[in-house]
Amino acid sequence: MLEVKDLHVTVEGSEILKGLNLTVNPGEVHALMGPNGAGKSTLSAVIAGKDGYEVTSGEVLFEGKNLLEMEIEERALAGILLGFQYPVEIPGVKNIYLLKAALNAQRVARGEEEIPAPEFMKLVREQLSFMKMDGSFLQRAVNEGFSGGEKKRNEILQMLVLQPKLAMLDEIDSGLDIDAMKVVAEGINSLRNADRAILMVTHYQRLLEHIVPDRVHVLVDGRIVKSGDKNLAHELEARGYEWVLEESAA
């Protein structure tokens, strides 16, 4: 589904990704771990299409198509959704409007009719209650005045409504208390199926107790230096990143 090949990315003149390779297949959950500054968030930003990241070489394919040539919104319509580490507050734009506009943009892109109001509200209400969010969220401006936990839940709510093929979650666990973590993790787990892939960027192993990954990658200095199954995450938790650094230097 997602193929990242020898990706080199420069931000403000300094190289952050230095030949990153990663393949994510449908049905898989991948966790990308690594110390601060290793380039974890850069990868998801480049895949989503954020400005300010210069790809100097390499390629990113999504379902065989060159992702780097697509507009930001085209990537979303193709089925890629990024859950932000710091969701942006958008005063004056209501959640309900964002959800409806985004869902209808998808449907129009697929040549379908816009969703009828009752069907839309039924869908949204189900997902809201699944995420243990109050109905009043819908009438509030996107993330405006939300607590950290509310913002993260809102990101997952959007995923549940929009049903992406590839869900990327950037440090979705940061700023969550244990209860909010559980709700968010349940939301993410409910997305798991044979056709969908999930790529999680995380600093801590904690999240991976709730969402068990199929593959764990360690990103150090712009490259994936070690990959393994869920046990790698436990090992990192116990021993830190030092040994991986030493191993990769050797």
Add this chain to the structure above:
Amino acid sequence: MSAAHAFLQRLGERADDEPTWVAARRQAGAARFEALGFPTKRDEAWKYTDVRRIAEGEFTLADDAELDEARFAALGMPLDAHRLVFVDGVFSAALSDLTDLPDGVSIEPLTTAMRTNHEAIGGAIGRLAGVDFSPFTALNVALSEEGAVVRIGPGVVVDKPIYVVFASRANESARMSHPRVLVMAGARSQSTVVEHYAGEAGAANFTNVVSEVMLERGAIVDHYKLQEASSEDLHVASIHVEQGRDSRFTSFNLNLGGALVRTDLVTDLNAQGAETNYNGLFFVQGRQHVDNHTLVNHNAPNTFSNENYKGILNDRARGVFNGKVVVKRDSQQIEAYQNNANLLLSDRAEIDTKPELEIYADDVKCSHGATTGQLDEDAVFALRTRGIDEQMARGLLTLAFAGEVMDQVRLPGIAERVERAVAGKLPERFNLSDLVEVSDALEEA
């Protein structure tokens, strides 16, 4: 021959069957205008607004109000309202609809009102805005012929908005008009008055309007000025409001069109409990120039004013905001708030903003502020990552900026018109309330 003198040549072209007192008033206006001349950038109040395009223009007064239904439908709003229509300043009985006026409400063209009720109207008109306010009001007095006169009796709640349309046609040669609007709101009456300036594409006319709104004790008036002239039209307006005890005036000054637009809005809060609210929104692009000068005079204690003006400027457009609040000596227990926020969508757009407070009393609560910024690019990105295209994302965010002002608009037809102009066509924004209904229904089920 001076530019002022050239304009006054038009005086001689009109029928001379007017009553003597009308002619005398014209002469006074003409004399004052000739003495003042057109303002220049040396005049503090016109520092940023160059009116040479008006002064050097050649304009004639229109003789007819011909505009067929189809052309009018393209300009007017389909409001359920009592409607009065002027075409290039000339009254159109055919396009107006004044059937079913409630008891106690009179809506007439100025010429009719002058004939039938000469004393009351003659005494009121020009009382708030005479020849001295500015050269343009003097010019208006000299050349005005038509306009709208609205009188609302004591205690009358007017059932529908009063909708006054000033249509500007794409003429072979440029026209000018100098309309008057007079609104006399009786004690405890309630009404909504809409002044709509709409222009056909290519219209390049000059409109110089003076409005006076008088609120007696306890009267409530919502006043909308929706200006969406063509991008070549020249538009100068002044609105003068006088408020009695416990009255409430709410102004919506919504500027979307025009090449050169200047609006002065002046309110005198003359008795305790009077409240005035100024809501302003201007959206300009290309090389449009819009200048808003507002003034609130707190002439009595226990009076309240609240002002919020938002400007959105694109391309090489230029905006001016000058908001002044004056608290007179011994006008205690005053509250006056003023805010002006501007959004620049282009590096070459420019805004000059100047809030001014003059306070001669000590027991007052006043605040003012002005900010200027750009669209939040992180928010644009966030919306696009949800599949919303860039144009719509920018439109939504631009509209969100205008939201605080637009949320106050109580006429949906106007809100829709402004949203479309500011943000383009946003799918189904207006159906949000339907969604809420559906949602409530689901909850009850």
